[in-house]
Amino acid sequence: MTNATGAFEQRSGIGTVDLVIIIIYFLLCLGVGIWATIRTQRSSISGYFLAGRDMLWFGIGASLFASDIGSGAIVGFAGTGAYSGIAVASYELNGLYCVLALGWFFVPVYIASGVFTMPEYLKKRFGGQRLQVYMALLSLLLYVFTKISVDIYAGAIFIQQTVGWNMYLGITGILCLTALFTISGGLRAVIYTDTLQTVIMVGGAIVLMIISFVKIGGLKNLYRDFPKAIPQPLVNHSDCGKPTAEAFHLLRDPVTGDLPWPGNVFGITILGMWYFCSDQVLVQRSLAAKNMLHVKGGSILAGYIKLTPLFTIVFPGMISRVLFPDEIACVDADVCNVVCGNPAGCTNIAYPKLVVELMPTGLKGLMLAAMIAALMSSLTSVFNSSSTIFTLDIWHRIRKQASDRELLIVGRLFVLLLAIISVVWIPVLQLSQGGLLFNYIQSVTGYLAPPVLSIYVLAIVWTRTNEQGAFWGLVVGFAVGLIRMGLDFGYGSLGCGEEDSRPLVISKIHFLHFTIILFLISLIVTILISLCTSPIEDKHLIRLTWWTRHSSENREPFEEELTEITNRTVAKAESTTEPEQVSNPSLTTWTTLHLRHFGFESREFKIFQQTDIYHLMSIEEDQKWSKFVNFNAVLLMLIAMFLWGYYH
DSSP states (O other): OHHHHHHHHHHHSOOHHHHHHHHHHHHHHHHHHHHHHHHSOTTSHHHHHHGGGOBOHHHHHHHHHHHHSOHHHHHHHHHHHHHHOGGGGHHHHHHHHHHHHIIIIIHHHHHHHTOSSHHHHHHHHHOSSHHHHHHHHHHHHHIIIIIIHHHHHHHHHHHHHHTOOOHHHHHHHHHHHHHHHHHHHHHHHHHHHHHHHHHHHHHHHHHHHHHHHHHHTSHHHHHHHGGGOOOSSOSTTOSTTOOOTTTTOSSBOTTTOSSBHHIIIIIHHHHHHHHHHTOHHHHHHHHTBSSHHHHHHHHHHHHHHTTSHIIIIIHHHHHHHHHSHHHHTOOSHHHHHHHHSOTTOOGGGHHHHHHHHHOOTTHHHHHHHHHHHHHHHHHHHHHHHHHHHIIIIIIHHHSTTOOHHHHHHHHHHHHHHHHHHHHHHHHHHHHHOOSOHHHHHHHHHHHHSHHHHHHHHHHHHOTTOOHHHHHHHHHHHHHHHHHHHHHHHHHOOOOTTOOOOSOHHHHTSOHHHHHHHHHHHHHHHHHHHHHHSOOOOGGGOTTSSGGGTTOOSOOOOOHHHHHHHHHHHHHHHHHTTSOOTTTOTTSOHHHHHHHHHTTOOSSOOOSOOGGGHHHHHOOOOOHHHHHHHHHHHHHHHHHHHHHHHHTO
8 A cells, every 4th residue: 555655655656744734625615615505695686697786895805716726727828937927917907997997987887787698798788689699609609719618728737747646637637526517506605615716825825935036045046047037949040949038027129029008008908898797707707795895895805916916926937947857847848848838938837847846745735725726716616607608698688488497407507518618628738839829819809809898898888889789890800700700710829930921910010009999999899880880768768878887877778678678577377387496395305405405495596586676776885994995906907007107
């Protein structure tokens, strides 16, 4: 038995103590998930998808951060830091302002409108069905290709590098556990497990940061040694593999910089605003808050935590390059293929390499648990939000008279389908993924997301925006972005020393600059078509714009909404004739327990209760605590401005 254990430790790189820590972590997750599941009122749409709208600020903030920083972000941040320095931290520093915009500008309108999903907001704001269906399908597409697949791939990299386990077996196990939490507990279980996982992620990252800086001798030594971290051999004696001279600057040359400052300041802000303010995964956390003060408190907490990745992820990634330049910064395709199995480069293994080489026994298990936490928290968030969108925006379109029980079952089954698709997609992503993981995430997002943000911004601030303008703004933006994305991935990235013969739209326009252009194109198209077509009557816009969010008038629904309300009433009336499921003596004990586990305690499934309407749509705030959160928002922005100024 001792020999077997020793052989496993030698093969996997982790010891018995590490395994014990990982097991304890999973038991903690399981305990928290079960506790949250028991506390969740899962037999209603509001309870399952919005956690009953009674979540507190610390859970909201922790879940916002955990949903944002998954395993893909950790591996990607560290890898990009190892490749080109600290500029990648701009995504988090800009994101700090975006998460504040979520709490102070966007969420008040979303809550006042009483919606569950972002596509549902477009349906109420503009009428019709095509915007809702379009946005639902686009969101699911983005989730598969930029969230689920990337996080799984990053988790696979980490597991392979640190543990040596079979990638498919490890990822499948994590997916099964993740899907179980999401299916049984709904959003409340997701938020509570996210809170635990955020503590583990941040704690583990701080420990690794300290060990890394001790190993290299401090920040001054990193400044000195990073420019010298040049791999051997170089290819054709070129400059490939040599660190940029702007490695310790956030703002870089607007033409030749790998992260040019116009794209950094404006392009990243557009991506961040889309992600935090109009994407279901992040917005859904804030919609679950008890009231507006908890929404803002959650944004504040997430913002403070977002100050840390520069120090806990990006700098350690750069340290990894200094310590292992020939492996992390390799440029020879044959060498890279041997090191990490990816001929395009190995910077993505920068973070797991640190864990393997620097972490002592016990702490290595902690870091593995932290990475699994990052993967699980990100996946649970995406699974829950994808389930919400598919159920309420797509399935409910197909089955207009579906009962609430049917919607809840469909939502859970869709999570299982996503988990299966995710496992199947792993080998495809392995074959197609090369170079910098984080740039892949942001470039795909930059080609598809800017038109979406333009529509939400105009919908909230400009009452003249109508359905025709919004639809064609999205369609034109999607077409332009799809063309650029096809060209980008069709031509691929340049190898070391290769002459750039790609079209000018790729070779001369950075993807972040293209993000700005695409946002403006969609904005202009939407405005022009809205001005050339009939406006929406004010009676339909009450509580759906920034200017009408506090209105106490009764809003008149569009004709399509009235039809849907009628169908829902019919379905509800039919469902009341169903037999009491749990108390039915003809059911087996196993079936009864199964129904209770998934929240089917009775036949009473309600989307909206009359007594909950004002609670769901209230944006009132206590003035004393409002001043407190406003002060913290200003303080947070000042700290971020200091970092921008210091590392400009």
